[in-house]
Amino acid sequence: MTKMTGAQAIIKCLKxxxxxxxxxxxxxxxIDLYDALLDTDIKHVLxxxxxxxxxxxxxxxxxxxxxxxxLLTSGPGATNGVTAIATAYADSIPVVILTGQVPRALxxxxxxxxxxxxxxxxxxxxHNYLVNDPKDLVPTIREAFYIASTGRPGPVxxxxxxxxxxSTITYPEKKKIKMQTYQPNYAPxxxxxxxxxxxxxxxxxxxxxxxxxxxxxxxxxxxxxxxxKIHAPVTMTLMGLxxxxxxxxxxxxxxxMHGSYAANMAVAKSDLxxxxxxxxxxxxxxxxxxxxxxADIIHIDIDPTSIxxxxxxxxxxxxxxxxxxxxMNAWFDKSADxxxxxxxxxxxxxxxxxxxxxxxxxxxxxxxxxxxKPQYVxxxxxxxTGGDAxxxxxxxxxQMWAAQFYKFNKPRHLLTSGGLGTMGxxxxxxxxxxxxxxxxxVIDIAxxxxxxxxIQELATAKQWGAPVKIxxxxxxxxxxxxxxxxxFYNRRYSATPMEITPDFVELAKxxxxxxxxARTRDEVVPVIKEALATDNLVIMDFVIDRxxxxxxxxxAGKATTEMLLV
Amino acid sequence: xxxxLSVLLLNKPGALSRVTxxxxxxxxxxxxxxxxxxxxxxxxxxxxxxxxxxTIIEQITKQLHKLIDVIKVTDISEGEFVEREMVLIRVKxxxxxxxxxxxxxxxxxxxxxxxxPTSYAVEIxxxxxxxxxxxxxxxxxxxxxxxxxxxxxMARAPKK
Numbered sequence: 001m002t003k004m005t006g007a008q009a010i011i012k013c014l015k016x017x018x019x020x021x022x023x024x025x026x027x028x029x030x031i032d033l034y035d036a037l038l039d040t041d042i043k044h045v046l047x048x049x050x051x052x053x054x055x056x057x058x059x060x061x062x063x064x065x066x067x068x069x070x071l072l073t074s075g076p077g078a079t080n081g082v083t084a085i086a087t088a089y090a091d092s093i094p095v096v097i098l099t100g101q102v103p104r105a106l107x108x109x110x111x112x113x114x115x116x117x118x119x120x121x122x123x124x125x126x127h128n129y130l131v132n133d134p135k136d137l138v139p140t141i142r143e144a145f146y147i148a149s150t151g152r153p154g155p156v157x158x159x160x161x162x163x164x165x166x167s168t169i170t171y172p173e174k175k176k177i178k179m180q181t182y183q184p185n186y187a188p189x190x191x192x193x194x195x196x197x198x199x200x201x202x203x204x205x206x207x208x209x210x211x212x213x214x215x216x217x218x219x220x221x222x223x224x225x226x227x228x229k230i231h232a233p234v235t236m237t238l239m240g241l242x243x244x245x246x247x248x249x250x251x252x253x254x255x256x257m258h259g260s261y262a263a264n265m266a267v268a269k270s271d272l273x274x275x276x277x278x279x280x281x282x283x284x285x286x287x288x289x290x291x292x293x294x295a296d297i298i299h300i301d302i303d304p305t306s307i308x309x310x311x312x313x314x315x316x317x318x319x320x321x322x323x324x325x326x327x328m329n330a331w332f333d334k335s336a337d338x339x340x341x342x343x344x345x346x347x348x349x350x351x352x353x354x355x356x357x358x359x360x361x362x363x364x365x366x367x368x369x370x371x372x373k374p375q376y377v378x379x380x381x382x383x384x385t386g387g388d389a390x391x392x393x394x395x396x397x398x399q400m401w402a403a404q405f406y407k408f409n410k411p412r413h414l415l416t417s418g419g420l421g422t423m424g425x426x427x428x429x430x431x432x433x434x435x436x437x438x439x440x441x442v443i444d445i446a447x448x449x450x451x452x453x454x455i456q457e458l459a460t461a462k463q464w465g466a467p468v469k470i471x472x473x474x475x476x477x478x479x480x481x482x483x484x485x486x487x488f489y490n491r492r493y494s495a496t497p498m499e500i501t502p503d504f505v506e507l508a509k510x511x512x513x514x515x516x517x518a519r520t521r522d523e524v525v526p527v528i529k530e531a532l533a534t535d536n537l538v539i540m541d542f543v544i545d546r547x548x549x550x551x552x553x554x555x556a557g558k559a560t561t562e563m564l565l566v
Numbered sequence: 567x568x569x570x571l572s573v574l575l576l577n578k579p580g581a582l583s584r585v586t587x588x589x590x591x592x593x594x595x596x597x598x599x600x601x602x603x604x605x606x607x608x609x610x611x612x613x614x615x616x617x618x619x620x621t622i623i624e625q626i627t628k629q630l631h632k633l634i635d636v637i638k639v640t641d642i643s644e645g646e647f648v649e650r651e652m653v654l655i656r657v658k659x660x661x662x663x664x665x666x667x668x669x670x671x672x673x674x675x676x677x678x679x680x681x682x683p684t685s686y687a688v689e690i691x692x693x694x695x696x697x698x699x700x701x702x703x704x705x706x707x708x709x710x711x712x713x714x715x716x717x718x719x720m721a722r723a724p725k726k
Contacts, residue, residue, distance in 0.1 A: 118580060119580075119583070122580070122584060122587050123587055123591045126634070127634040130579075130580075132579075147634060179634075180637060181575075181576060181636060181637050182634050303632070304628045304631070304632075305625065305628040305629050305632055308621065308624065309625060
């Protein structure tokens with residue numbers, strides 16, 4: 001039995017969990033842990049703000065599928081991380097957050113840099129812990145990794161009092177984790193799988209509605225197999241993009257508030273909606289009673305609380321998406337009643353009808369003169385990266401244009417704050433992804449508003465050799481809110497004009513990065529090419545049409561068929 | 567519809583606030599809540615009375631089950647069950663009402679647990695309907711203070 005300090009034990013435990021990188025910011029309460037970090041090969045990425053640390057860990061997790069790790073100090077260090085923790089929670093991202101805490105004897109005393117972070121993060125973590133006993137230290141961290149990465153994933157926070165970390169403990173041997181109260185179910189119920197497959201056999205106008213669960217469970221292959229086997233159109237939520245190839249003829253792109261005309265029409269006319277790892281979010285469904293009104297609904301989800309939460313489900317399958325889709329594919333392969341060719345023929349009129357909608361109202365925009373349209377910028381980024389880049393986004397118009405005009409063919413290539421909608425997510429998440437895949441092209445598609453929310457992380461990117469590319473779609477407005485004001489508030493632009501915006505080209509230089517600017521359409525491609533050709537961190541400042549909007553748009557509370565088109 | 571849920575959860579710091587936080591955060595309503603250790607000191611049993619449509623109750627049950635510290639959730643009002651609540655009532659008892667209060671308490675099989683020259687404190691146990699009845703009868707005489715435990719409940723054993 002080896003004796004060691006709590007700090008050394010934590011590091012040893014992180015190594016056992018295969019942690020090779022963590023993102024953090026030091027402080028008094030975690031100084032022991034930082035001291036122990038010097039003696040390991042775990043890479044610690046020093047960020048410039050704790051929100052950036054957790055977003056970077058989250059970006060790392062989304063890009064790799066592994067657990068991201070962040071290390072924050074007590075009090076303000078921990079509270080600065082809360083927005084990013086809530087971001088990971090809303091999108092079910094596996095992150096373990098270690099926070100320092102004041103020594104046990106001071107807890108509850110309003111000590112310096114003390115805050116009840118376990119209380120604060122209770123509603124925005126999958127689970128959290130305060131380690132009260134040094135002997136619980138290692139088992140708790142093991143449990144945290146286990147909970148974060150299994151079932152419906154999510155962030156888990158472990159609060160570490162300074163004296164617990166400084167104490168001497170005996171390192172406990174690794175055991176298989178078995179928790180009495182937490183046993184996520186992966187395998188689908190065979191009876192439900194059969195019911196679902198039989199419903200698909202009967203359907204004339206099936207649509208697959210795919211969410212982030214497909215990406216989290218790495219089920220993109222199984223999903224593509226099912227879609228092609230039964231020959232059904234596929235639409236994705238923001239979180240589901242890349243779960244099915246965006247260039248596949250069966251892909252309708254995104255649905256919902258800013259979804260494609262064809263996707264929203266297909267759902268509205270469908271007679272069977274197969275929801276896979278999606279949760280019927282209000283941005284997807286619009287007015288609930290008008291959502292998929294003619295369809296029976298099959299819902300595959302690992303989280304029973306997602307089922308029949310917003311929309312009544314006819315055939316629920318509580319299971320891991322991958323396992324459920326595998327079972328469904330196997331069922332069709334074995335079934336005497338199913339023939340892939342016959343299914344394709346049967347659904348062809350439906351697929352043709354949907355294709356007609358796509359042709360009639362494709363995602364588009366009106367080019368005027370030589371002004372830069374943001375959609376064109378995204379299209380060119382798509383073209384010049386061959387659709388292979390890892391794209392992160394901020395939140396707002398930039399996010400929607402990225403989702404609409406970049407054709408994601410692979411999972412884990414769009415990292416975006418879908419559920420919480422956190423401006424400032426894109427840059428730190430891009431750093432996390434770039435640290436995981438140094439050879440990949442990582443581009444943060446940003447707005448001039450949201451990039452400023454975590455702009456300090458440029459220094460992090462520079463210090464740690466994460467030369468990501470930032471494409472700012474600069475309209476000098478908080479564009480999405482401005483668009484709502486234009487459409488629904490009589491063009492009263494309250495607090496949306498960004499009267500002062502830094503010179504992003506000069507700002508890039510100040511951080512030792514490359515700054516490029518395009519003011520006309522002709523300059524867009526050369527700027528992107530130059531950015532992709534340099535090894536350095538780059539900010540591309542695209543001065544875009546100031547009042548361009550995101551369309552189609554379903555006004556909040558309306559049916560998804562009531563789209564405002566371009 | 568009123569539902570009585572029985573929730574077994576780990577007897578850990580913070581476990582109870584996970585349950586109450588879930589209710590406040592999701593806008594579910596708690597009519598009463600009672601919690602104490604079970605035979606196993608590592609486990610607490612929480613009896614919770616709530617109201618809502620079936621879909622809401624289904625969500626409550628699933629969301630409770632999703633909490634890592636929760637072992638088991640049973641909607642015991644789905645089957646046969648016994649429920650009890652205890653109430654302590656300090657009721658005015660002056661010379662002309664003392665005898666009447668004692669008679670009422672006796673009818674309800676209550677007990678006097680504290681006496682003063684002007685009041686009795688009485689203890690009554692029973693299902694919610696009985697507690698309501700005794701309060702209604704004592705109210706005109708003058709209730710000075712009332713403390714209720716909230717409902718606890720147990721499913722009836724199968725008869726065969």
